[in-house]
Amino acid sequence: MTINELRKNLPDEKACRAYLEQVIWKQGRVCPHCGCLESWAIKGRSARPGLYECSGCRRQFTVTTKTPMHSTKLPLWTWILAMYYMVNSSKGVSSVYMARWLGITQKAAWKLCHAIREMMDTNHDKSPAVGGVVVEIDEKFLGGKPRKKKGVVHKRGKGTKKQGILVMVERQGIVRAELIENDSIEAIKPHVERHVDKHSYLMTDQNPNYRSIAKDFAGHSYVNHGNEEFARGEVHNNTAESLNSQLERAKFGVFHWLSKRHMWRYINEVAFRWNHRHPVQDGKGKTVMKFLPVIEQLASLLNCAIWRLVRRGLSGGLRICSNYV
Template identity: 35%
Template sequence: MNLTDARFQDPDKAREWLELQRWPNGTHCTHCGSFSVTPLKGKAHRPGVWQCNDCRQQFTVTTGSVMERSKIPLNKWLLAMHLMASSKKGISAHQLHRVLGITYQSAWFLSHRIREAMSNDKSGPMGGGGKTVEVDETYFGKRETPLPSKQRKGRPFTKRGKAGPGGKRAVVSLVERGGKCRTFHVKHATAENVREVIVRNVSRDSVLNTDESRLYTEVGKEFAGHETVKHSANEYVRGDTHTNTVEGYFSIFKRGMKGVYQHCGEAHLHRYVAEFDFRYNNRSGLGVEDTERTAKIIEQAAGRRLTYRRIGEAKNA
């Protein structure tokens, strides 16, 4: 997809392209689903407004999507979606503000609405018979409500068997080998919380691969197999047993969070992990390129809304 394409330069071309993407089988009412619709024309109506002949309600291609009621031109929405879909480590709201020629506040809100479209419902279990799912947790940033350390002052929690480095945010990721990943921000990295994430998302017929952390000792017994590598003894690969895939995902995630976004409020972290999950799950290695990735965002944007009032709602696994 060329950034000089007309859909990125002309709001009307952008609207026409969006209509083809959202309504490939013909325009239908976003309120009742009826195909009996009429375009409203004339000076009294802006381009792209339709009226349903059944429920009599008016609608546009953005109705019932993350773009609804936005005053940002549609060509700038499409350009922002393409930039977020094609930037492996993300693109900051400040960069979007400069590229799109909109205010920083608008760029920040727009990027969060696109992340809302990037999130998936995480339906269906990962893995299955004969498949391996790698699980690991990482810690980064600073908790906005730090946990009191049970160890002596100045000595952080250790990763092995404890709640993670003191004052850090915990993120748990599940990666199916050769497949997709699901990542969660957990309020406390405890064996109970980690178990809940794993059993809710991974088929019991799968083989788990983890490090030696005691977070996974008991939950591993609930699956077809549980293999570990002992990182503390400099063991990283033993035959087919390793956590290199999930570590590779974390390397992309951390570089983006530290190098591009730099600061992320804890209440918004679940949307940032959804963004990195989306690009990983629709990567070139799975045959998905930038154009298809952008189209996927548009497809998932339908039926979702994110208002400014809701944007600060925190969500933990």
């Protein structure tokens, strides 16, 4: 879908609001204050557009109440357009470009992008979701390089102040990523148990902690990166490495600098993009991963809108009040 087609479908604010109501309240209108499913529209000249009153708690709400769009001053079309740009880009959009494209300030664009990333959280599904035949697991340490100092060789990866990320990914399937303190068994095990199906075959690097974790799973193989071994036939964790390199490229190419405080949401974005592809056969009989249609991605994004509040903090920055966290 092109921007022109999107605009044709959503020509004004009324259409944008109707679209949001249709997608966010897919299973019926729900009161964001108490979760009640019964409410009525408030009509009249003084009522804001799209205002409802809950029959349970008698409080009023609209489709943007208690979502990242809560009491926004931007037109809904600007939000939808920003979402369109974000899900349609292959590596992400920086707030500077977003500001230029939408005609808003960089500060407003920065908040807007983070609000959209908040909805990109695919981890809220608590049951094990990564499963199937083979699941690759890998750790990644992401952060800035220390300044060059003569005669000093800086450490790489773990052992630095960089943020640890645990990546669990199905081959030709979905990914879950979590922030970790370090690569100890205590840090890794709960995430693997939460996200990975017990019937999966694990492939990892030589970190001995995985051998202990894998005892509860269908099987385990590992490659020894220390011995320069990266693949042994089907045994490799190149899929996880490929996702890691996307994180690295997003950092270098688009965002330049990721703060530890907000890194979680940048990872959401990379994982969201990864999870919204599906395998298709190309002309030569090879399986390649293609992005899902934009409209499907928008629906999936807005599915996570309710009860995720992103407000401006009193001293600047963001205040996240998500019920999901």
